[in-house]
Amino acid sequence: MPRATTAYRRVADTLREQIKDGTLKPGDRIGSLSELQEQFGVSDTVILEARKVLVAEGLLQPRAGDGTYVRDRPIPKRLLRNGTGPGQPPFRPEEDEGALFPEVVEEAGKVAAPAEVARRLGIKPGRKVVRLRQIFRHDGAPIQLVTTHVAKVADLRTAAPLWEDELSARPATDSEGRALEGVAGHLVTVVTRTERSESGRTLRVVETVVLADRFTVVYQQQGQN
Structure with missing residues (x-):
C-alpha cells in the first residue's frame, strides 16, 4: 500500500477517534492545515485527503473562510x-x-x-x-x-x-x-x-x-x- 494512502488513513483514524471519545466535541474547530501538518508530520495533501474522508462521513463540516468544525450529529x-x-x-x-x-x-x-x-x-x-x-x-x-x-x-x-x-x-x-x-x-x-x-x-x-x-x-x- 502506498505510504501516502496509509498516512491519510492514519490521520483520519486519529481524528475520528478523538471525535468519538469526546476529545473533539461538536462545534469544536479542528486545527488549521498548517497546524495539522505539524501535528502529524505529513504533507498538506495528506491532511486534505483525511479531512475529505471525515467530511464525507458527516463527522466534519467545513465553513467557508472559517476553518473546519466537528458536526453535531443528531440521533437519526x-x-x-x-x-x-x-x-x-x-x-x-x-x-x-x-x-x-x-x-x-x-x-x-x-x-x-x-x-x-x-x-x-x-x-x-x-x-x-x-x-x-x-x-x-x-x-x-x-x-x-x-x-x-x-x-x-x-x-x-x-x-x-x-x-x-x-x-x-x-x-x-x-x-x-x-x-x-x-x-x-x-x-x-x-x-x-x-x-x-x-x-x-x-x-x-x-x-x-x-x-x-x-x-x-x-x-x-x-x-x-
Missing part, C-alpha cells in the same frame, strides 16, 4: 415506508403521519431516459420519459428528495414484479446536498423503486434520497387482526 429519526401513488411521499416521519409538503424542484414533460433508468424500465436509452423531481418537507425542513421517471409501453414483454426496491448508500452530489440542506459528500441512503401498473403498461422508477445521519428508512408489515 425513523422514516416509515408510505404509500407509493403518484405525488405521495415514499416515506413519512414516524412521529407524525401528516404535515408533509411537496415542493417541485424540476418538472419536465419529456426527457431522454438516463441509461440506468432505461435499464430498470426495460426501454432503450434515450427514449423519452416524463421526469419529476420533488422535495418533501416536514415543519419546513427537507426530509427527502424524490425523482420519478415514468414511461408507457404498449406491451410489457417481461414478467416483471409489481414493484422492487433497491437500497444503496453513497456520497451526496452537490445538488442533493444543497436540496437537503446538507453538503456534497455527506452519506445518503438511496431507495430506488421500480414498479409497474396492474395493466403492465405504465412503468415508474422512483428514487428517494435522504441524509443517512438524519434519517433511517424503515419498512413495516402490519399485523393481522
